[in-house]
Structures are given as C-alpha cells and as structure tokens.
Amino acid sequence: MNSMYFTEEHQLFRESLKDFLQKEVVPHIEKWEExxxxxRFIWKKFADMGYFGLATPESFDGLGLDLFYTVILLEELQKxxxxGFAAAIWAHVYLAMTHLNKNxxxxxxKAYLIPSVHGEKIGSLGVTEPFGGSDVAGMRTTATREGDSYIINGSKTFITNGVYGDYIILAAKTEPSAGNKGISIFIVDLDSEGVSANKLNKLGWRASDTAELAFxxxxxxxxxxxxxxxxxxxxIMEAFALERLIMGINAHARAEHALDYTLQYMSERETFGKTIDQYQALRHRLVDLHADMDVCREYNYAVTxxxxxxxxxxxxxxxxxxxxTKMADEVIYNCLQFLGGYGYIEDYPLARMLxxxxxxxxxxxxSEILREIIAKIIIDKKEYRAPSE
Known part of the structure; x- marks a missing residue:
C-alpha cells in the first residue's frame, strides 16, 4: 500500500471490506454471473456497512470520507x-448518486439520495442512446413541459441497473433546437407508466443487468x-471526469489482480523440471506488464x-x-497466455477477466473519443472549466 495516499484508517477499511466481500459476496458470484x-439482499448488506455513503455528506446519512476510500472500494470490488457485480455497485454509487449529491x-x-445510501433504492444513469453514445448533444430523448409535469419520450441504452433498479438520472432535450444548451436532467422512477426495459445479452459483465429503456x-x-x-x-460533463477516473482505477485494479493470480500460478506450474516463472522470456514479459500496471496505478492515485x-x-x-483500460486489456490478454490452455477454461478466472x-x-x-478530447486540450488549447467558474 502506498502510504503517501493511504493512512492506517484506510488500511483498516480495506481489510474490513476484503473480509466482507469474501463472506457476503463471493459465495454468490457464480450464481449471479449465471x-x-x-x-436484492446484498444491497442492504452493503448499505448497512456504509459502503454506499462513502462520498455522501453526513447530513444525508453518508460518511463524508475522502476519495481514497472510494479507491479502496473500487479496487477490492475488482478483485x-x-x-458485472462491481459495475452494478459503482454505477449506483458513483453515477446515479453523484448527480444526486452534486445537483x-x-x-x-431526501426522496432519492438517503434511500440510496440505505440500499432501499437502486439508481442508474441514462445518457447513451441507441443512435448515439459519446455524441451527448445529439440525443433525441425529449422532455416537454405540460403544467406541473414533463412528458418524456425517447430511449436509452447500455444502462447498468436499468432492469432491476428503481430510478434513473435521465438526460433529455427540453429545448431540442438549442443543442447542448437544451439538455436537462430528471429523476425518473423506473416503475412509471410508459417505461419499458429490454435486458441486453452481453459478452461480459454478466452479473449486472444492462437495459435498453423506452420512454x-x-x-x-x-x-x-x-x-x-x-x-x-x-x-454530465462534470460527472464524466469522475466516471472516467473510476474506470481507470477499475482497470489498474483488475490488472493487478490478474498479475497476482498469474504469478502464483507460474510459481506452481512446472515444465521440464522447473516452474515456468524461471523462464526468462516469461519473467521479463511479466515484469513489463507489472511495470505498466504500476505506472497507471500511481498516476491514478495522483489524479485522485x-x-x-x-x-x-x-x-x-x-x-x-x-x-x-488499454493497459488492463494487454495485461489480462498476456496473463491468459501464461496459463496456456487453462487460461481458456472457464473454471479458471482469466477467461471471465478477459x-x-x-x-x-x-x-x-x-478510447477514440477520449483521444479527441485530449487532442483538443493539448493541440487546440481548449480549456475545460468547472461549472462554478
């Protein structure tokens, strides 16, 4: 653990979280993946431990802790x-609840954030649409004011917690002709009349429910x-920074987990009278992968x-x-290769990790969109400022 960022209290929290996950979550993972x-019971158990309230102020029943508690939660969920289970948890806490906390x-x-802290309501975030993902300004979902209500029509897709969740933080056009200045955010109960969900069949993240929603x-x-x-x-733009950092942290954590597992496997697997961690080609490749992971991890801590x-x-x-995320894909791809045929077998963890x-x-x-965002900052000298500035 890097003592530059983590205190003794952080370490105690990590150990308690590890114990909780092993006892309360791991025994059910295979069933949920299948x-x-x-x-639903696990949401209440997470809430009882305070895990949903790490970043929520005490005035709304949270703990108001620093972001490195969030880092620990994300890292241990990856391990x-x-x-899919990890995504369901962090989509609730750091996509839906982030908007409730900030906006x-x-x-x-009182109606949505406090019940979310207590695991009584499960949230989701609805920005992506079937006709456009990263092009937020091009969304087609509309919200039309009628008296004391808005009438919402449209669709969203790839929504984590969209099938079994309770509410969605929904982006919609209130003034379609105004481009990105015509977008507004609503809290919509998913059991509202006119909301329908289609559960999507995914390559990975099998435990989580991912929906295409129609309004x-x-x-x-x-x-x-x-x-x-x-x-x-x-x-939305303000929340993207946290979401992208979360996905970066998730990536270095799963890469670290893959390397730890693979190193243990290599220390036990023997060929031609010696363990495979003694072959120079494999040793040096693993070291390169570990170095890449370490660089990303330290960078992510600094950004946090x-x-x-x-x-x-x-x-x-x-x-x-x-x-x-690029590093994690490369690390896990190579770790699967180190396991040989066993890496391709579902009884071993690398297949699911891949x-x-x-x-x-x-x-x-x-990644293509992210490169263009960075290009605008570095090459075009575009400045992104906080909303309050």
Missing part, C-alpha cells in the same frame, strides 16, 4: 472477479428536474489526490481511462 440477476435539491436528496409519454413531476432547464450538459482537493481534472481523468475487461475502452467514452 442468472444475470444480483439478489472478486465479477466485473439534487434537499427535497430530491413512451412518461409523466414526470416538474419537481424531479435537477437544477434548472438547460443545465444538463454541464452536469487532485480531484479530492477540488481540482477540475478533465484532462487527467481522460488520460487515466485511456491508458489504464471478457469483463474488454468493456473498459468502450464504456464511459470510447
């Missing part, structure tokens, strides 16, 4: 080898508008420290996701 359904008013926080004349109270009309794009101080880390978080890792360079902004 069924694609995470049983139980279910990217919800007191009434909305057909869904009536939403005007009180469920977050902030003001037209502020949605700003809210900056974000925790309040810095607006759009460039750094984008780099984190771009480089860390499938789960592949979403890293896609979700939360594809």
């Amino acid at each position: 069924t694609g359904t995470i049983e 139980i080898n279910s990217g 919800g008013n007191d009434i909305q926080k 057909d004349n869904v009536v939403v109270p005007a009180s469920n508008l977050m902030g003001e009309e037209g502020k949605g794009f700003t809210f 420290a900056k974000m925790d101080k309040g810095d607006y880390v759009v460039r750094e978080a984008t780099i984190s996701k771009l480089k860390s 499938r789960d890792s592949r979403l890293g360079p896609i979700g939360g902004g594809t």
Whole structure:
C-alpha cells in the first residue's frame, strides 16, 4: 500500500471490506454471473456497512470520507472477479448518486439520495442512446413541459441497473433546437407508466443487468428536474471526469489482480523440471506488464489526490481511462497466455477477466473519443472549466 495516499484508517477499511466481500459476496458470484440477476439482499448488506455513503455528506446519512476510500472500494470490488457485480455497485454509487449529491435539491436528496445510501433504492444513469453514445448533444430523448409535469419520450441504452433498479438520472432535450444548451436532467422512477426495459445479452459483465429503456409519454413531476432547464450538459460533463477516473482505477485494479493470480500460478506450474516463472522470456514479459500496471496505478492515485482537493481534472481523468483500460486489456490478454490452455477454461478466472475487461475502452467514452478530447486540450488549447467558474 502506498502510504503517501493511504493512512492506517484506510488500511483498516480495506481489510474490513476484503473480509466482507469474501463472506457476503463471493459465495454468490457464480450464481449471479449465471442468472444475470444480483439478489436484492446484498444491497442492504452493503448499505448497512456504509459502503454506499462513502462520498455522501453526513447530513444525508453518508460518511463524508475522502476519495481514497472510494479507491479502496473500487479496487477490492475488482478483485472478486465479477466485473458485472462491481459495475452494478459503482454505477449506483458513483453515477446515479453523484448527480444526486452534486445537483439534487434537499427535497430530491431526501426522496432519492438517503434511500440510496440505505440500499432501499437502486439508481442508474441514462445518457447513451441507441443512435448515439459519446455524441451527448445529439440525443433525441425529449422532455416537454405540460403544467406541473414533463412528458418524456425517447430511449436509452447500455444502462447498468436499468432492469432491476428503481430510478434513473435521465438526460433529455427540453429545448431540442438549442443543442447542448437544451439538455436537462430528471429523476425518473423506473416503475412509471410508459417505461419499458429490454435486458441486453452481453459478452461480459454478466452479473449486472444492462437495459435498453423506452420512454413512451412518461409523466414526470416538474419537481424531479435537477437544477434548472438547460443545465444538463454541464452536469454530465462534470460527472464524466469522475466516471472516467473510476474506470481507470477499475482497470489498474483488475490488472493487478490478474498479475497476482498469474504469478502464483507460474510459481506452481512446472515444465521440464522447473516452474515456468524461471523462464526468462516469461519473467521479463511479466515484469513489463507489472511495470505498466504500476505506472497507471500511481498516476491514478495522483489524479485522485487532485480531484479530492477540488481540482477540475478533465484532462487527467481522460488520460487515466485511456491508458489504464488499454493497459488492463494487454495485461489480462498476456496473463491468459501464461496459463496456456487453462487460461481458456472457464473454471479458471482469466477467461471471465478477459471478457469483463474488454468493456473498459468502450464504456464511459470510447478510447477514440477520449483521444479527441485530449487532442483538443493539448493541440487546440481548449480549456475545460468547472461549472462554478
């Protein structure tokens, strides 16, 4: 553990979390991976331990802790080898609840944030649409004001927790002709009349429910508008920095887990009278992979420290996701190779890790889009400023 960022209290939290995951989550993982359904009881157990409230202020029943507690939660979730379960948890806490924490008013926080902290409501985030992912300004879902309500029509896709969740933080056009200035954010109950969900069949993240959602004349109270009309794009862009850093942290953690497992395997697997960790070609390749992981991990910690101080880390978080997810794919691909035929067998962890890792360079902004964002900052000298500035 890097003592530059982690205190003794952090370490105690990590050990407690490890114990909790082994006792309460790991025994159920195979079932959830097979069924694609995470049983509801585990949400309450997470809540009882305070894990949903790490970043939520105490005034709304959270713990108000620094971001390195979040790092620990993300890292340990990656080490139980279910990217889907991990995604369901962090999508609830750091996609849906982040918007409630930052942009919800007191009434909305009491109605949605506090129940989310207590595991009574499960949240999701709805930005991506079937006709466009990274092109947020091009979304087609609309919200039309009628009296004290908005009428929502459109669709969203690739929504984690969209099938079994309780609410969605939904982006929609309130002024379609205004481009990104016409986007607003709403809290929509997923059991509302006119909401329908189609569960998607995925390559990886099998334990999590991922939905394509349709909204057909869904009536939403005007009180469920977050902030003001037209502020949605700003809210989304601000939240992207945290989402991308989270995916970078997830990536270095799963790469570290893959390397630890593979090193143990190589120390036990013998060919021609010696363990395979004694073959120079394999030793040196593993060292290169470990070095790549270590560089990404240290970078991600440094970015976390900056974000925790309040810095607006759009460039750094984008780099984190771009480089860390690419690194994780390469590490896990090679670790599977080190296991030979056993790496291709589902009874060993690398097959699932390979499938789960592949979403890293896609979700939360594809690597191609991230390179263009970084190019605009570095080459075109574009400046991204915090909404309050």
